[in-house]
Amino acid sequence: MQALGLYRPGSSILHRAPAGGKLIGLFVLALAASVLPASLVLLGSLSVIVVVLYLVAGLGFRELAGQVLMIRWLILLLTITGLLFLPLEDALANITRMVLVIVLAGLVTLTTRTSDLLNAFEVALSPLRLVRVNPERVSLVLALSIRTVPVIAGFAQQLRDAQRSRGGRLSIRAFVVPLLVLSLRHSDDLADALVARGAD
Amino acid sequence: MTTENNSSLRDLTRIATFTALIAVLGLPGAIPLFGNAVPITLQTLGVMLAGAVLGWWRGAASVLALLLLVAAGLPLLSGGRGGIGVFFGPSVGYLIGFVFGAAVTGLIVHAGATKPTWLRVALGSFVGGVLTVYLFGIPLQSVVTGIPLLGTAYASLIFLPGDLVKVALSTALVLAVWRAYPKAFSFPRAPRIPAVAASQ
Helix, strand or coil: CCCCCCCCCCCCHHHHCCHHHHHHHHHHHHHHHHHCCCCHHHHHHHHHHHHHHHHHCCCHHHHHHHHHHHCHHHHHHHHHHHHHHCCHHHHHHHHHHHHHHHHHHHHHHHHCCHHHHHHHHHHHCHHHHHHCCCHHHHHHHHHHHHHHHHHHHHHHHHHHHHHHHCCCCCCHHHHHHHHHHHHHHHHHHHHHHHHHCCCC | CHHHHHHHHHHHHHHHHHHHHHHHHCCCCCECCCCCCCCECCHHHHHHHHHHHHCHHHHHHHHHHHHHHHHCCCCCEHHHECCHHHHHCCCHHHHHHHHHHHHHHHHHHHCCCCCCCHHHHHHHHHHHHHHHHHHHHHHHHHHHHCCCHHHHHHHHHHHHHHHHHHHHHHHHHHHHHHHHCHHHCCCCCCCCCHHHHHHC
């Protein structure tokens, strides 16, 4: 599970902070960035906060630049459409604001284990009991999904290889139909296995 | 009682399987259109299929589970995107729209029906997988980017041809899966084994 995630191991104070706290902090800062009127002071101080937090997390400018690079298409699109529809200052302020929030959210992802975040979600979802949804069942579905992704990716690989070995061209239909049938059979087998082991 | 529990476990594994399927359909080639923030993949096809095969609540649940895993830091969105940052970017509305889109598709395909017809699947995929997704996607993109609604709507037109192809694909695929593995569909009171039902 860790191999699949975007988490970067570390021992900084941000890594050790509780996942729920980090999420709340992120929402507060994101809210501040989007509700308060954009000014040089607001965007400037937010930029400083973001840079300092990345340094505190021991991630450094390299990781920060990587995060910005990851949304380069987004920045390009926003620049083009923003300049088309908005005055220059507003367009720049919007882009800066959004990049800052996304990069800040990236920090939570980089410093928090997927399992810790999932546990925090389970706590946050406990009010769902009121509408008769069991948060433990939600966790079971999430855990099963994580286990099933590599299985289905394996099916997809097999189907692609089989198609290639028959020399046919890769048609979406001849790929997705067997993928769905294999996956759904697997799902029913999984349910039978869970019942046989006395789950539930 | 036992059968009830079995069927609910079967529901859970199916939800998890579709969560994984939507993730895997986002894997192959995310094609980033020049200068556009939201890449084209088969992921939206997965959303239509989830609703059409599983019905409204299981379909919506499987998309919701995918979004929770993404928020927890797994790179399961098209093109390997993930982390809580995507919920602060311009595509957040499309992600929320996926949940409702799967539900609407499921409602149109399943409500009062005992088997999928091509008309219902095509209509459901279009209204659910395209219109509903845009209904949430475009206004929220406009809010996040600060670009006026009309401009955002025009920019999104670029995805319409691809989406229409996906509606056609979804229709063909759902009917093919119905022929190949009807057990997968959760139609109410549909005879699971028609031959046995007929002989009684």
